[in-house]
Amino acid sequence: SKARRKGKKDSGDDGSKKRRCISSACVPCRKRKSKCDGSTPSCSACAAVYNTECVYDPNSDHRRKGVYKKDIDNLKTRNSTLQTLIQAILNYPEDEVAGLVQQIRTCESLDVVAEAIIAKENGLDEEEDEPVSPFFDTPTSAPPTFESQLSGKMGELRLEDGSTRYIGGTSNLIYLGAGSDVEDLPGSLPNVEQYQQQENAVSSWTAVTSDTELIMHLINMYFCWHYTFFTTLSKSLFYRDFLLGKPPPDSRRKTEYCTPLLVNAMLALGCHFTSWPAARDVRDDSATAGDHFFREAKRLILEGDLHEIPKLTTVQALALMSVREAGCGREAKGWVYSGMSFRMACDLGLNLDSGGMYHNTNSALDETAEDARRITFWGCFLFDKCWSNYLGRLPQLPTSIIAVPKFEVFPDEDAGTWAAYTDSGYSQAHAQPSRTRAVARQISALCEISSDLMNFFYNPIDIDKAKGKQSELKKLSEIHQRLETWRRELPKEFEPKEGGLPSMLVMHMFFQLLYIHLFRPFLKYNQATSPLPAHVSPRKLCTQAAAMISKLLRLYKRSHGLRQICNVAVYIAHSACTIHLLNLPEKNARRDIIHGVKHLEEIAESWLCARRTLGILSVLAKKWSVDLPEEAATVL
Structure with missing residues (x-):
């Protein structure tokens, strides 16, 4: 009818x-x-x-x-x-x-x-x-929309205030109509204004300094030494907006991939790789490197309530701020920043595959924006696993919540040249294809293994529970097989070598660290009680992994020096040195502990956490009554 x-x-x-x-x-x-x-x-x-x-x-x-x-x-x-x-x-x-x-x-x-x-x-x-x-x-019995909506809504992405947010099926907010989303989409503004470059574009992003040379020096440091391992944003999209400058207050142009907060977080990190006095809050105190830019980033967050406004660049900036605080030995603050970043990432639905989940199909993102979301999430995933290992806590971004695919490797981008950048400028000695995204995908695979490893062997809920030996052996065998498969399938160009990419060398250190974490729980067993086969020695395997970490650090030092290295290497070196202490006075352990503490002393010029690590190793040596070699004792 x-x-x-x-x-x-x-x-x-x-x-x-x-x-x-x-x-x-x-x-x-x-x-x-x-x-x-x-x-x-x-x-x-x-x-x-x-x-x-x-x-x-x-x-x-x-x-x-x-x-x-x-x-x-x-x-x-x-x-x-x-x-x-x-x-x-x-x-x-x-x-x-x-x-x-x-x-x-x-x-x-x-x-x-x-x-x-x-x-x-x-x-x-x-x-x-x-x-x-x-x-x-009858008309009154037609299938009602209300019931079908209640049963059918499994979650959706919607554009609100310029940011894509995820609303799940149990939330009543899913029935709230979104506003006019199309106006907030990237590319909806006139092209002339959108791409009009501002005066003093580079210096417009920070209130700390107007020195363009300093700003570019620090940005180059960040992208050369930190970004290549902690890849958490699209470099090309960032530079596109960065080089245009901060939009004037009366401009309708929006910058989707660069904000003052993100730039100041990058500059704060870049300060740790240079000896320029202007990179320090107190010019003659290396311990204050980056403090002025970090303070500006905090001011921007608090004055603008940026922690309350979900935004892709804020997710990125908070993650960078968290790892910088860890490098300065302020774990409690860094942990909070990382948590804010991860929660905001989930609020934006970065962990989900956005295909078909938009409230308004006109709001669906293009491939460029989708790629930026993916690389940001997998960057957060890496930050989370580093924090998980560093503090011995369970991952905050478990694999069970992830539906988003890995980011793509763009041949043109990865074929771009990486060259070491120092205070003397670029060096072509070890110039080679950057392979940034390809390395990042390999690292993300290690992070997935690390997540399972931490959840099974280091879950605090299970610490007081007696796990069956067969259960432990089965899980150990599974993770060990995954690590070996990763190593076996690694492309030849990613094998560690003299002059290799810094990110690649640190990646192999992380790989060896997972071996230590996998077999360390089995050090408590003796030969009679161990669930492992008689020919498998957890102590020997931990020792081999620690020795390889020391070898990789020596390789890194010969290739690039230790003045410029990611602060995650401090934690990895610390874990290796702990195993070296266990094996003293064995000959190789003596060699590696001497090299280890000297490496940490050199890194301490860049990262405060390395100085504290030396103090912790000294305390451990006394607690375990370890007879340190004189060369190592002098440093400690």
Whole structure:
């Protein structure tokens, strides 16, 4: 009836754009009786909600064959599509004709529209995938939109205030209509204003200094030595906005990938790789390196309430601030910054695959924006695993919440030249392809292994519980196999060598660290009680890994010096030195502990945490009554 058709149309427009009619749902959607949008090769429900394989098999949809398939077949054979459309326009209620005409004008196939009209005349709305029931015959019994929304909402991404945010299915906020999103999309402003460069563009991002040479020096330091390991943003997108300068207050131009907060966080980190006096808050005190830029970053957060406004660049900046605080020996503060970064990342839905999850399809991101989200999340994933290992805590970003794919490796970008940058400028001695993203993907694979390792062997809930030896052995064997597979499948260009990429050498240190963490829990067993085979010695394996870390540090020193190295290397070196202390006075242990403390002393010029590490090693040596070699004792 007219009332029934009108009721369905009105309800379909409530709160969302009407789904297009489809002739048959996919097999998984039919089995679970969920709505199917008919997208190929995979519908949105299978791809974004259920993560299942999507298969279309119209011939198996027996419910429809006896209802309207015969009419559709007759329609095609009589070639009466146009007649069907004209009759519908003549007979439709006045208030529905405009919608039908619009559908005809915008559709991809008139046959599909005609099929939908015939199905509607037969009393079967193709959007409904339920069997025909006598309970649905009256207008008051039509399937209500309210119930279908309550049961169907599994979560969505929506654009609010320029940021994409994730709202889950149990949240009542999912029914709150979003505002005008299109205006907030990147690229919605006039091109002339959007790409107009400001005066003093480089210095416009910070209030600490107007010295353009200093700013570029520190930015180069950051991208050369820190970004290559902790890859958490799109370098090309950052530079695109950075070089245009901070938009004036009266400008409509928005910078999506560069903000004063992010720049000051980068500058604070860059200060740790240079000896320029201007990089220090107190010019003759290296312990104050970067403090002035970090203080400016904190001011921007507090004065602008930036911690309350989810934004991609804020996620990145907070992560960088967290690792910088760790390098300065302020773990409690760094832990808080990392937590803020990770929570904001999840609020933005960075951990999810955004395909098909947008409240407004006009808000869907392009490939560039999607890539920026992915590389930011996997950067956070690395920061989280470094914090997890460093503090011995469980990961805050578990693999169970991750649905977003890894970021892509762009050949043009990774083929760009990496060259060592120091206070003397660029050196071409070990210039080579940067391979930044390729290395970052390898590191992310190690992080996934680290996550499982920490959750099983270092879970505080299980510390007082006696795990079965077979259970421990099974998990150890599984993780050991994954580590060996990672090493075996590593491309030849990523093998450690003289003059290798700094990020690659630190990556191998991290790999060896995971070996120490894997076998260290088994040091408590003696040969009689160990669940391991007799020929497997946890102590020997830990010793070999620690020795390899020391070897990699020597390789790094010969290739690049230790003045410029990521602060995560301090923690890795500390873990190796602890094993060296255990093995003293053995010859190789003596050599490695001497090298280890001297390396830490050299790194301490850049990172305060290295100075504290030397103090901790001294305390351990006394506590364990270890007879230190004289060369090491002098440093400690």
